[in-house]
Amino acid sequence: MFNLKRKSFKKLDFILLTSVLLLCIYGIIMVKSATLSYENNRYVTVQILSTILGFVGILILVAMDYQIIGKLYIPTYIFSVILLLAVVLFGTGKNQWGANSWLSIGGFTFQPAEISKVGIIIFLAKFIDNNKNEINLPRTLLKILVLAGLPILLIALQPDLGTAVVFIFFVVIMLFVSGLNWKYFGYAFLAGIVSLPILWFKLEDYQRNRIFNFLHPERDLSGSGYQAMQSKIAIGSGKVFGRGLFGGVQTQYGYIPEKHTDFIFSVIGEELGLIGGLLLIILYSILLYRLIKIAKNSSDTFGSLMVIGFSAMFVVHIWENIGMTIGLMPITGIPLPFMSYGGTFNLINLICIGIALSVSVHKEGLNF
DSSP states (O other): OBOOOHHHHTTSOHHHHHHHHHHHHHHHHHHHHHTTTSSSOHHHHHHHHHHHHHHHHHHHHHHBOTHHHHHTHHHHHHHHHHHHHHHHHHOBOHHHHSSOOBEEETTEEEOHHHHHHHHHHHHHHHHHHHTGGGTTSHHHHHHHHHHHHHHHHHHHTTTOHHHHHHHHHHHHHHHHHTTOOHHHHHHHHHHHHHHHHHHHHHSOHHHHHHHHHHHSTTSOTTTTTHHHHHHHHHHHHHTTTOSOTTOOHHHHTTOSTTTTTTTHHHHHHHHHHHHHHHHHHHHHHHHHHHHHHHHHHOSSHHHHHHHHHHHHHHHHHHHHHHHHHTTSSOOOSOOOTTTSOOHHHHHHHHHHHHHHHHHHHHOOOOOO
8 A cells, every 4th residue: 555665756846846935935924924914823823734745645645546546446436426415505605705515513514525636536537447448338428427417517506617617628628638539529519519508507696707707807996896996906906916915905905805816916016916826836737747747647547537637627627717817717616726825625635736746656657
């Protein structure tokens, strides 16, 4: 189970590890700035503790052969689905955040969908690995779609369409990388177009308003469009070098809603300007490049698909979160990896990095 040797340790991707550490430190600083006006340091404390626990988890996962995780792929899937079902039945948060996406157990509140992301990626990677020679058979693809569709349906019932889109995105990417025939993607695209009218009428009023505000930003500045406009004002006022750390007017005087979670990039843009935003994007680019390199060099399908799944998950989070703060995407409740406040979210992201590092350490790549 634990078989890390000195030779294997030399294969550890220190560039990836360093980029993640810098992102976590960056995130803690920005959460501190976003919550500076609050009465206590609880948010910063939680972020620091989740980062420490996450790096302890990384050390454990690097020392452990990731194939152990693959052997538990069925219990992992069942546990993930049970968590999501519990949210549908007992979830809280609709009055405050618009969706019952949280579970509260003994005073500890967490978002099970974040845990389920990792579980579903692990399950799909192993399931596809076990059926890789039959991936283009209709019965095999149907099994994958049903098994992947169940957790997506449970998330949509919360309703949390933003997180559901994250699941759909990494499922599609994993199927694409596994060699699924192009015709199936064409069928899926056509089915999506046909179902758009049905999906539109299933949306909540606030979700329709977000789309309307995206298409027409000046539509309701004092109501449903307030968040997007204040975010763009903050980022624009930061210009190139920003107003200075802890010196943002929009940030420190509370004009930006959810500034420590979904709109943390607005804080970065205002206080650190274009330079701070570019620094963050460079760190993310290094992170994604190293993950893709690990996936490419992995000698087995399971390890490669897992890392691809994690990469796709990070990509959609980064793209959507930054995009919605600058007006390029509709607003959703998708946080920014390693930056947004959230103990569960931060810890799960670090666990993904730990699994990816385990893949890089324990499997030699194929050299052509």
